[in-house]
Amino acid sequence: MGGSWDAIDQELPVTLIQVNKAASDGSSTKKRFEFNEKVEKLFSASDVSDLKIAVISVAGIMRAGKSFLMSFLLRYATYMYYKPEARPEKPVEEMWMGDDDTELCGGFKWRHAVKRQTNGILMWPNLFKCTLQNGETVCIMILDTQGTHDGETTSSLWSSVFALSTLISSLQMYNVMRVIGEEQLQNLELHCGYGKLISEFSAGESSYQNLMFVVRDFKYGMEYPFGIGGGESYLQDQVVDLSSYTKQSQAVRHNIMGSFEQLSCCVLPDPGIRVMEQRDFNGKMREIDKRFRDVVKTFVPMVLTPENLVLKKVQGQLVTTRQLFDYIRVWVDRMNEANFPKPNSLLKSSVINDHIRSMEGAFEIYHTKMEAIMCTNGCYMDSAKLETIHLSAFDSAMMQFFTTPMLGRGGEMTEVYQKKLEGYMNEKYQEYCDLNTARVEILENAIRTPITVFICIAFCTVFEWLGFTNAHWIKLVFYAALLQWLKDVFIGGIKRLREIY
Numbered sequence: 001m002g003g004s005w006d007a008i009d010q011e012l013p014v015t016l017i018q019v020n021k022a023a024s025d026g027s028s029t030k031k032r033f034e035f036n037e038k039v040e041k042l043f044s045a046s047d048v049s050d051l052k053i054a055v056i057s058v059a060g061i062m063r064a065g066k067s068f069l070m071s072f073l074l075r076y077a078t079y080m081y082y083k084p085e086a087r088p089e090k091p092v093e094e095m096w097m098g099d100d101d102t103e104l105c106g107g108f109k110w111r112h113a114v115k116r117q118t119n120g121i122l123m124w125p126n127l128f129k130c131t132l133q134n135g136e137t138v139c140i141m142i143l144d145t146q147g148t149h150d151g152e153t154t155s156s157l158w159s160s161v162f163a164l165s166t167l168i169s170s171l172q173m174y175n176v177m178r179v180i181g182e183e184q185l186q187n188l189e190l191h192c193g194y195g196k197l198i199s200e201f202s203a204g205e206s207s208y209q210n211l212m213f214v215v216r217d218f219k220y221g222m223e224y225p226f227g228i229g230g231g232e233s234y235l236q237d238q239v240v241d242l243s244s245y246t247k248q249s250q251a252v253r254h255n256i257m258g259s260f261e262q263l264s265c266c267v268l269p270d271p272g273i274r275v276m277e278q279r280d281f282n283g284k285m286r287e288i289d290k291r292f293r294d295v296v297k298t299f300v301p302m303v304l305t306p307e308n309l310v311l312k313k314v315q316g317q318l319v320t321t322r323q324l325f326d327y328i329r330v331w332v333d334r335m336n337e338a339n340f341p342k343p344n345s346l347l348k349s350s351v352i353n354d355h356i357r358s359m360e361g362a363f364e365i366y367h368t369k370m371e372a373i374m375c376t377n378g379c380y381m382d383s384a385k386l387e388t389i390h391l392s393a394f395d396s397a398m399m400q401f402f403t404t405p406m407l408g409r410g411g412e413m414t415e416v417y418q419k420k421l422e423g424y425m426n427e428k429y430q431e432y433c434d435l436n437t438a439r440v441e442i443l444e445n446a447i448r449t450p451i452t453v454f455i456c457i458a459f460c461t462v463f464e465w466l467g468f469t470n471a472h473w474i475k476l477v478f479y480a481a482l483l484q485w486l487k488d489v490f491i492g493g494i495k496r497l498r499e500i501y
Contacts, residue, residue: 013123016121032157033120035332044325066145071104072300074142080096081129082128097293100286120161121144122144140309143168163191164195164331172210172212173212182252185256192256208261210310212263217269218267220234226269228264271288274287351413355414359417359421401417401418
């Protein structure tokens with residue numbers, strides 16, 4: 001892994017996961033994805049295998065400049081971390097992009113072309129080591145991902161590649177053009193569903209880590225300043241603030257926000273007419289629009305400086321470089337073993353699973369609240385008070401149901417499982433009402449029968465005073481009957497309570 005700081009010009013990306021296009025439509029017996037086992041030596045190198053790792057990936061539609069952006073990230077990482085002792089003794093912020101004559105060459109392949117330049121998921125072979133502010137050494141891996149909507153592969157395959165890339169990365173950059181629109185958000189929601197089906201995560205835990213929208217050729221530069229600051233404001237208005245959207249659009253946004261630990265955004269101007277239209281553009285900095293260079297010059301360090309790195313976690317635990325390799329192998333195997341239904345049916349399956357989990361979690365809240373009252377208070381409770389407690393627990397459960405992240409929120413499936421949840425809670429409430437009624441019946445019996453027996457005993461006592469000798473023996477019989485009744489009521493009442501409860 002040695003070399004000078006300009007090793008970017010001497011290296012080539014390597015395939016991490018290869019897509020077999022023929023396998024995606026069932027016309028081949030090959031696996032859909034081939035995991036490049038040869039990269040194990042990169043993950044297992046003695047100087048990085050036990051280090052925690054940050055994984056930066058870029059994904060998005062084809063021909064939107066993903067690899068062009070990756071080249072800037074790679075240039076900064078190379079200048080900052082790859083043999084830093086070999087770079088000029090000048091501030092990194094000033095020097096990493098080079099001067100006007102510097103060419104953005106090497107790195108991930110980018111070109112003006114109709115055909116895609118990236119197939120599957122590529123990784124840069126050098127894992128950059130850096131030292132965090134706490135003194136810990138970690139490494140950085142940079143990935144490039146095949147573009148979606150290339151006209152050659154199925155939508156299910158696009159979603160699978162995106163899902164794998166997002167599972168692997170700790171920061172996924174979602175590269176979109178001009179705006180964050182409904183189509184991009186709906187595609188993102190679908191892509192997230194694929195990853196959920198092959199990953200393991202606990203209820204309430206986000207499936208993925210961080211997502212950054214990178215909006216290229218941003219069309220609202222007059223309203224939102226270019227860069228991360230303007231991007232955060234745009235993200236708030238376009239994604240986070242749900243008040244101005246329909247229920248369906250709100251559901252899409254809510255599901256996306258629930259799928260990631262954190263969302264962020266950076267808006268970029270267009271790189272200039274030379275970059276966009278000239279086939280002979282060779283990456284020279286002077287030909288890239290100055291506005292674009294200025295924003296990128298600030299934006300890229302905010303992603304890759306040690307204080308801003310996002311370390312990779314799986315199921316909430318930080319993982320080492322070697323451990324990540326093992327996880328990637330498992331994820332690829334699971335994706336190959338999946339039945340790979342059409343996006344609609346796969347999404348529907350994920351929607352159903354999410355709604356069931358949300359419904360069960362909400363019902364558990366209702367059940368826990370009601371049990372706490374009914375178990376601690378073993379006596380009869382006024383029916384109005386019991387209803388008030390029921391309504392409070394009911395509202396808490398419904399709040400949980402509607403705030404739990406789930407795919408397809410706000411659609412027909414939500415209405416179906418909302419009614420099921422309401423039915424389950426009302427049914428359980430009726431059981432609690434029966435239990436409460438049983439308690440009052442037991443109380444009434446406990447009062448009525450002893451009074452009757454005591455009246456009989458009182459009459460026997462009077463007759464005994466009047467000289468009726470048999471009255472004494474009759475009174476003893478009533479005493480014995482009272483003791484037997486108390487025994488039967490206690491045992492029978494407990495048995496009935498248990499049957500109802």
